[in-house]
Amino acid sequence: MELFDTHAHLEDDQFAAIREQVLQRARAAGVTRMLAVGTTLASSRACLELAERQAGVYASVGIHPNHCQQAAEGDWQAIVELSSQSRVVALGETGLDRYWDYAPFALQQDYFERHLRLSQETGLPFIVHMRDCGPEIVAMLEAARRHGPLRGVMHSFTGDLPLAQRCLDLGLHISFAGMLTFKKSDELRSVAARIPADRLLIETDSPYLSPHPHRGQRPNEPALIEHTARCLAQVRGVPLEELARQTTHNALGLFSRIPMSLP
Ligand SMILES: [Zn+2]
Incomplete structure (x- = not known):
């Protein structure tokens, strides 16, 4: 069985002393590919360095809405330059966040727009973080869609079915993380049951939000993705192996700079 963790902050300081073991445990658990997702210029560079050294690790580069206030103006140009590297397979994470409200909303929108435009120019998919600002x-x-097709994923999706449907209509993929496995997440599981099979992705969003039965354990890590995969397979009524095969296939289709052959 091959699993693809499409969202992990592998460069995070919480992994500093244990990164080698974390990657080994992931591979032992069948997680053959991982997408290391940047949140600032420095972390994007760290993700790329990791991707260049580690088989099966790829990088996404971008500036997170919660960090765009700290970005220097030259940082964005540096992200644009990084995006042409062959181990960079996505842009982000980007999006909007009204919950933490760390940066002025207009500035978050400005950076989100830059990621969307760069995606349309380069063909690289974008990764969307959404917190309290679905509309x-x-x-x-929708505004970006008027300039051309969209390639991207709603990461760690926690919205309702109508919101998922609008994102699907815009051509996006929907990715589920550990929250899917929590006891109180019945509504989210019913959404996950109804996403078309060819648009589904899975992720850990590690080091955050470990899945049940490891909830509360820090840090979360890619090896634990099997719990989310198992939960998703169960709510959709398909075997785990089928869910793993389908979501890995979907991820390779979306992050198409990754070679299809095993790393
Ligand atoms: Zn993230």
Whole structure:
């Protein structure tokens, strides 16, 4: 069985002393590919360095909405330059966040827009973080859609079915993380049951939010993705192996700079 963790902050300081073991445990658990997702210029560079050294690790480069206030103006140009590297397979994470409200909303929108435009120029897919601002996200996606097709994923999706449907209509993929496995997440599981099979992705969003039965354990790590995969397979009524095969196939289709052959 091959699993693809499409969202992990592998460069995070929480992994500093244990990164080698974390990657080994992931591979032992069948996680053959991982996408290391940047949140600042420095972390994007760290993700790329990791991707260049580690088989099966790929990088996404971008500036997170919660960090765009700290970005220097030259940082964005550096992200644009990084995006042409062959181990960079996606842009982000980007999006909007009204919950933490770390950066002025107009500035978050400015950076989200830059990622969307760069995606349309390069063909690289984008990764969307959404917290308490579904309608604003959809409005910006719809505006971008008028300039051309969209390639991207709603990461760690926690919205309702109508929101998922609008994102699907815009051509996006939907990715589920450990929250899917929590006891209180019945509504989210019913959404996950109804996403078309060819648009589904899975992720850990490690080091955050470990899945049940490891909830509360820090840090979360890619090896634990099997719990989310198992939960998703169960709610959709398909064997785990089928869910793993389908989601890995979907990820390779979306992050198409990754070679199809095993790393
Ligand atoms: Zn993330």
